[in-house]
Amino acid sequence: MTVRTAELLMAIATFLASLGLMLNVYVSDLNIGWVEGRGPGAGMWPFWLAFVMALASFATLVRWIRGITPESRSTEDYVDRDTLFLVVISAVALLVLLILFEIIGAYFSLMLFMFFYLRTIGRHGWVATWSLVIGTPIFVYLLFEVALTKYLPKGLPFFENLFLYVDDIRYSLF
Amino acid sequence: MMETVLSSLGSGLLQSFEPLNLFMIFAGCLAGLFVGAMPGLGSVNGVAILLPVTFLVPPTAAIIFLAALYYGAMYGGAISSITLGIPGSSTAVATVFDGRPMAQAGKADQALTAAAIASFIGGTISIILFTLFAPPLAVFALKFGPQEEFALMVLAFATFIGLGGDDIPKTIFSIMVGLVLAAVGFDIISGKPRLIFFDMVDFQRGIEFLVLAIGIYGIGEMLWTLESTKGAITLHKVDTSWKKFRHNLGQVREYIGTTTLGAMIGFFVGTLPAAGATPASLMSYGLAKTFSKDPDSFGKGNIAGVAAPEAGNNAASTGSMLPMITLGIPGSPTTAILLGGMIIWGLRPGPLLFTESPDFVWGLIGSMYVANTVTVLLNLALIPVFIRVLAMPFTILTPIIFVLCVVGVFATTDRMFDTWLMLIFGVVGYLMRKLNYPVAPAVLAIVLGPLAERSLRQSLISSRGDAMTFLERPISLACILVAAALVAYPIVNGMRRRRRARAAQE
Numbered sequence: 001m002t003v004r005t006a007e008l009l010m011a012i013a014t015f016l017a018s019l020g021l022m023l024n025v026y027v028s029d030l031n032i033g034w035v036e037g038r039g040p041g042a043g044m045w046p047f048w049l050a051f052v053m054a055l056a057s058f059a060t061l062v063r064w065i066r067g068i069t070p071e072s073r074s075t076e077d078y079v080d081r082d083t084l085f086l087v088v089i090s091a092v093a094l095l096v097l098l099i100l101f102e103i104i105g106a107y108f109s110l111m112l113f114m115f116f117y118l119r120t121i122g123r124h125g126w127v128a129t130w131s132l133v134i135g136t137p138i139f140v141y142l143l144f145e146v147a148l149t150k151y152l153p154k155g156l157p158f159f160e161n162l163f164l165y166v167d168d169i170r171y172s173l174f
Numbered sequence: 175m176m177e178t179v180l181s182s183l184g185s186g187l188l189q190s191f192e193p194l195n196l197f198m199i200f201a202g203c204l205a206g207l208f209v210g211a212m213p214g215l216g217s218v219n220g221v222a223i224l225l226p227v228t229f230l231v232p233p234t235a236a237i238i239f240l241a242a243l244y245y246g247a248m249y250g251g252a253i254s255s256i257t258l259g260i261p262g263s264s265t266a267v268a269t270v271f272d273g274r275p276m277a278q279a280g281k282a283d284q285a286l287t288a289a290a291i292a293s294f295i296g297g298t299i300s301i302i303l304f305t306l307f308a309p310p311l312a313v314f315a316l317k318f319g320p321q322e323e324f325a326l327m328v329l330a331f332a333t334f335i336g337l338g339g340d341d342i343p344k345t346i347f348s349i350m351v352g353l354v355l356a357a358v359g360f361d362i363i364s365g366k367p368r369l370i371f372f373d374m375v376d377f378q379r380g381i382e383f384l385v386l387a388i389g390i391y392g393i394g395e396m397l398w399t400l401e402s403t404k405g406a407i408t409l410h411k412v413d414t415s416w417k418k419f420r421h422n423l424g425q426v427r428e429y430i431g432t433t434t435l436g437a438m439i440g441f442f443v444g445t446l447p448a449a450g451a452t453p454a455s456l457m458s459y460g461l462a463k464t465f466s467k468d469p470d471s472f473g474k475g476n477i478a479g480v481a482a483p484e485a486g487n488n489a490a491s492t493g494s495m496l497p498m499i500t501l502g503i504p505g506s507p508t509t510a511i512l513l514g515g516m517i518i519w520g521l522r523p524g525p526l527l528f529t530e531s532p533d534f535v536w537g538l539i540g541s542m543y544v545a546n547t548v549t550v551l552l553n554l555a556l557i558p559v560f561i562r563v564l565a566m567p568f569t570i571l572t573p574i575i576f577v578l579c580v581v582g583v584f585a586t587t588d589r590m591f592d593t594w595l596m597l598i599f600g601v602v603g604y605l606m607r608k609l610n611y612p613v614a615p616a617v618l619a620i621v622l623g624p625l626a627e628r629s630l631r632q633s634l635i636s637s638r639g640d641a642m643t644f645l646e647r648p649i650s651l652a653c654i655l656v657a658a659a660l661v662a663y664p665i666v667n668g669m670r671r672r673r674r675a676r677a678a679q680e
Contacts, residue, residue, distance in 0.1 A: 007609050014347060021354060024369055030361075039634025039641075042364040045627050046357040053350040059343035069341055071609050078608065083401045090397060091601055094576060098593055106581070114573055122569030136574070140581055147230055150585040 003074035004064075011060040018054035022047055086121070093117060105155030105163065107137040146170065179309050182532065186540025189533065190238065194231065198239040199541055203549040205239075206246015209263075211254050211560050212571060214399025216263025217247035217451075217491065218508045218614075222391040223575065225384060225515050226582035233519035234537040237512065241495070241538060242545040244508055245297060248451065248488045249553045252289035253560050256282055256480070257410050265451040265487040268459040272472060272479030277410035279475050286412065286557055287422035288477050289484045292433045294550040296485030299437035300444075300492035301542045308528075308539070312500040315525035320629035320636070321644050323502070323524075325653035327626045329660075330447040330503050331619070336660030337446065339453075340612040352616035355381050356623025363631055376591040383514040383620045385583055385592045386599050390613050391507075392579035393600025396572050398607060414558045429481035432462035440486035444493025447618065450506035451487040451494070458486025492542060499535060500525060504621065507614040514621045518586075 025032060031041025032048075064072040079087065093116060100109035114136050118129040144150045154160040189195060209220035220243050228236035251266025256273035269289060276285040318326075331349050338345050358369040359380025370377045436458030443454035462482035463472040472479045494505030495512075502524035504510035516523050521531055528535050583596045603613055637643035645651050 003609070006605075010606065010609055010611075021369070024371065028366075028368070028370075030366060030368060034639065036639060039631055039637075039639045042361040042366050043368065045630070046354055046369055049350050049354050049357070053347055053354065056343040056347040056350065060341075060347070063343065069610075086400045087397050087604070090400060090572070090576070091597075094393070094580070094597055097576075097580065098590070098597060101580075101593070102590060106584075110577055110581075113577070117573035117576075118569065122567060124567070124570065128570065132570070132574070136577055140577065143227065144581055144585050148227070148585060150588070152581065152584060153590065 001078045003071050003076050003078050006078035007069065007071040008061075008064050011057055011064055015054060015057035015061065018050050018057055021050035022054065025050065089121060090117075101153050101155070103155050103159075105159045106152040107141065107163070108155070108159065110137050110140060141166075141170075179305065182309075182536045183305060183540060186536030186538070187543065188540070189234070189537040190541040190544045194235050195238050195537065195541060196544070198231065198235045199242045199545045199548050200552075202239040202242025203246040203545055203552050206243035206248075207250040207253075207549070207553060207556065207560065208246075208563065209243070210247035210250020210252075210266070211262045211564060212250075213254050213258065213260050213262055214395060214402070214568075215575075216251065216265060217244045218506075218511065219391045219395050220247055221508050221511050222384070222387040223578050223582060225387075225511060226586045228515070229518075229586075233516070233521060234534050236515070236519065237534065237538050238541040238545070240512055240515065241541060242549070244491050244512075245488060245542075245545055246549050246552075248297075248484075248491050249290060249293045249549050250560070251487070252293070252480070252484050253286065253553075253557070254564055256285045256289065257412060257561055258564060259410070265455060265491075266483070267452065268455040268483035268486075269480055271459065271483075272474070272476050275473070275475035276477070276480065277412075280411070281475065282410050282412040283414060283418050284422050284425065284477060285480045287419060287554070288425065288429060288481045290550055290553045291423070291426055292429060292436075292481035292484040293488040293553075294546060295430070295433045296437035296440060296488040297492060297546040297549075298543075299434065299485075300441040300489035301539075301546060303438075303441050304492050304496055304542070305539060308496055308500050308535075311496070312525045312528040315501050316529075318501075318525065318649070319647070320632040321647050321650040322653070323629040324626060324633055325644060325650035325657070326501060326503055327622050327629070329653040329657045330622065331615070332657035332660040333447050334612070334615045334618075336663050337453075338612060338615070341610055342664055344609075344611045345615055348612050348615040349619045352386070352619025352621075353623045353626070355386060355616075356383070356620045357627065362624070362628055363635075376589065379589075381595065381620070382587050382592065383511075383617070384518075384586050385596050386620050387511050387514070387617050388579050388583050389596040389599030390603040390617060391511075392575060392582075393597060394603035394607065394613070396575050397600065397604040399568070400572065412557065412561055419554070425477060429478040432458075432465070432478045432482045433485040435461055435465070436482040436485035437489040440489030441493040443486075444490030445496050445505050447497070447503060447505055450508075450614075451490040454490035454493075455483035455487040459483045495538075498523065499527060499538070502527075502625070504618060507617050510614075510618045510621045517621075 025043045025047040030043025032043040033041055035041050063069050067073050093113060097109055097113045111133050114133045118124045118132055144152060154163045205220060209215040221240050228239055247263060248265060251262040252269045254260060254262035255266040255269035256277050259274040261267045261270050273285045334345050335342055358377055361368050367378055439458050439461060440454040443457060459482050462478050463469050494509045497503045497505045498509040498513055504513045513523050580593050583593050607613055633643055644654060
C-alpha cells in the first residue's frame with residue numbers, strides 16, 4: 001500500500017468515525033442545542049466537536065483529491081516489508097500479552113512476553129534473556145504490588161492459587 | 175513582593191534539600207539523562223511512562239522527580255545527537271547539525287562539554303526568569319474567571335494551528351479527537367452518560383488522559399522507533415580524559431554570548447503551548463548563525479552551533495512550566511502530562527496553586543535550581559557510562575518499555591479495559607503519525623478538555639446563556655482576538671501564496 005492510498009483510507013476512516021460520533025450523541029438522550037438562559041445542552045459540546053472533526057477530515061479528503069498534502073502525492077510504501085515484520089510482531093505480542101493477562105495472570109505472561117521478545121526478535125544470548133525473563137516480574141512485583149499496593153491480574157483460579165505461595169513468601173519476609 | 179519571593183524561594187530550596195526530595199532530584203536527573211540519550215525516547219515519553227510510578231511518593235516529591243526528568247532529558251538528548259549523529263529526542267535535532275561534524279572531526283568531547291555547559295547556562299537563566307515572572311503572573315491571573323480560563327484554552331489550541339507548522343486540517347482533527355475523548359463518560363452538569371460506544375459500561379468512567387498519553391508516547395513511540403532505528407548505528411569515539419575536559423571548559427568564552435541569547439529566546443518560545451523545546455532550539459540555532467561573525471562555519475562543526483540549541487531547549491523546558499504553574503495551561507506536551515498528574519494528585523492547577531499549595535509550587539521552583547546543578551554534574555561525570563549504554567541493542571529496551579506501559583496503565587486505573595484502549599491508541603496513533611497527523615495536540619486536548627468544557631459552561635450559566643460574555647471582558651476578548659488571528663493567519667497566507675503561484679503560472 002502506498003502512502004497515497006493510506007492517506008485516502010485514513011481520511012475516509014476519520015470522516016466516517018466523526019459521523020459515527022455525531023450520530024452517537026444525536027441518538028442518545030442528549031440536547032445538542034442551546035438551552036435558553038442556560039447555555040449549551042449536555043450533548044452540544046461533543047456533537048459540535050465531532051462536527052468539526054468531520055469538517056477537518058473532509059478538508060483532508062479535498063486536499064488529497066487536489067494533491068495538496070505531500071502524503072497525497074507520495075507513491076512510497078506506507079509500511080515497508082522490514083517495518084511490517086517488526087511492528088506487526090510487536091503489536092501482536094502485546095495483544096497476546098493482554099489476553100494472557102486475564103488467563104495465566106500478569107506475571108507469567110510478562111515472563112513469556114520477555115522470553116519471546118528477547119529470544120525470537122532480539123536473538124539475545126541466554127544470559128541476557130533469562131536475567132530479564134526472571135528479573136522483570138520480580139521488579140514489577142516489588143514496585144507495583146509491594147510498594148504501590150496494586151493488585152495486578154492473577155488470571156484463572158488455578159494460576160491465582162499458584163501465586164498465593166509467592167504472596168506467602170512475601171508476607172513472611174516483610 | 176520581592177522579599178516574599180526571596181523568602182519563599184529560600185524555603186523552596188530548603189525543601190528540595192530534604193532527603194526524599196534530593197533523592198528524587200538525583201533519580202529524576204538520571205532517568206532523564208537516560209531517556210533523553212536513548213534515540214526515540216524523550217522527556218514526554220519518560221514522564222508519561224513513569225507517571226504511574228510516582229504515586230509512591232507525595233505530590234511535591236513526585237513533581238520534583240518528573241521535572242528533574244524533564245531537564246535531564248534536555249541534557250541527555252545531546253549525548254546521542256553528538257556521539258551517534260541521530261537526535262536522542264526531537265528536542266535535540268538542532269544539536270546534530272554541528273554536533274555530528276564535530277564528532278566526525280574527533281572533537282566529540284568538546285561538543286559534549288559545550289552541550290552540557292550551555293544547557294546549564296540556559297537552564298539557569300531560564301529558572302531565574304521563571305522565578306521573577308511566575309509570582310506576578312499568578313497574582314494577575316487570580317482575577318481570571320471561567321471566561322478568561324476558557325479564552326486562554328482557546329488561545330492555547332489556536333497556537334497549534336497558527337504556529338504548530340503541521341498540516342492544518344490534521345492539527346484541527348487531532349485537537350478535536352482529544353477534546354471528544356475527554357468528553358466520554360458522565361456529563362459534569364446534567365449527569366447524563368455521553369459517548370458510551372457500543373453500549374460498553376466501561377466507557378461510563380470516561381477515558382483517563384494517561385491511557386491516551388501512554389498509548390501514544392509509550393506504545394506508539396516505540397513502534398515508531400523500531401521502524402526508524404532498524405539500520406545499524408555507529409558510535410563516534412570520545413576522549414574523556416580530565417586534561418581534555420579542563421581544556422574544553424575554557425572554550426566557554428567562544429559561545430557564552432549565543433548561549434545567553436538562546437536561553438532568552440528559549441524561555442519565551444517555551445511558554446507558548448504549541449512551540450516548546452524543539453522549535454526553541456531550532457530558533458536559537460538560527461539566531462546564533464545569523465549573529466555569528468562566521469555563519470558559513472555553521473553546520474560544519476561550529477561549537478556555538480552545539481551550544482545555542484542546547485541552551486534553547488533547556489530554557490524552553492523551564493519556560494513551558496510557567497503557564498502550567500501560573501495559569502493551568504501547559505506549555506508543552508510534557509507539561510500537559512505533568513498537569514494531568516497534578517489533577518490525579520488532587521491539586522487544582524491554576525493561579526490559586528500559589529496560595530493554596532505554596533509548598534508544592536516553591537518546592538518545585540527550588541528543586542529547579544538544585545536539579546539543574548545536579549544534572550550538569552551527573553551529565554559530565556557519566557558521559558563514559560552513557561556512551562556504553564547507547565551501544566545497548568534496542569531490542570532489550572523495547573520490551574521493558576512495553577511492560578512498563580501495560581503495567582503502568584493498569585496500576586493507574588485498575589482496569590484491563592484501559593490497557594486495551596492504550597494498545598488501540600498506540601497502534602492508531604502510530605499509523606496516523608506516519609501520515610503526519612500531529613499527536614501532541616490530542617494529548618494536550620484530552621488533559622484540557624474537561625477543564626475547557628467546565629469553564630465554557632460555567633461562563634454561560636453565569637451569563638444566563640449569553641455568549642457575548644466572552645467578548646465583554648477585556649482579557650478574554652484579547653485572547654480570543656489573538657486566537658482568531660492565529661487561526662486566520664496560515665489560512666490567509668496559504669490562499670495568498672496559491673493566488674501568487676497561479677498568477678506566476680499565467
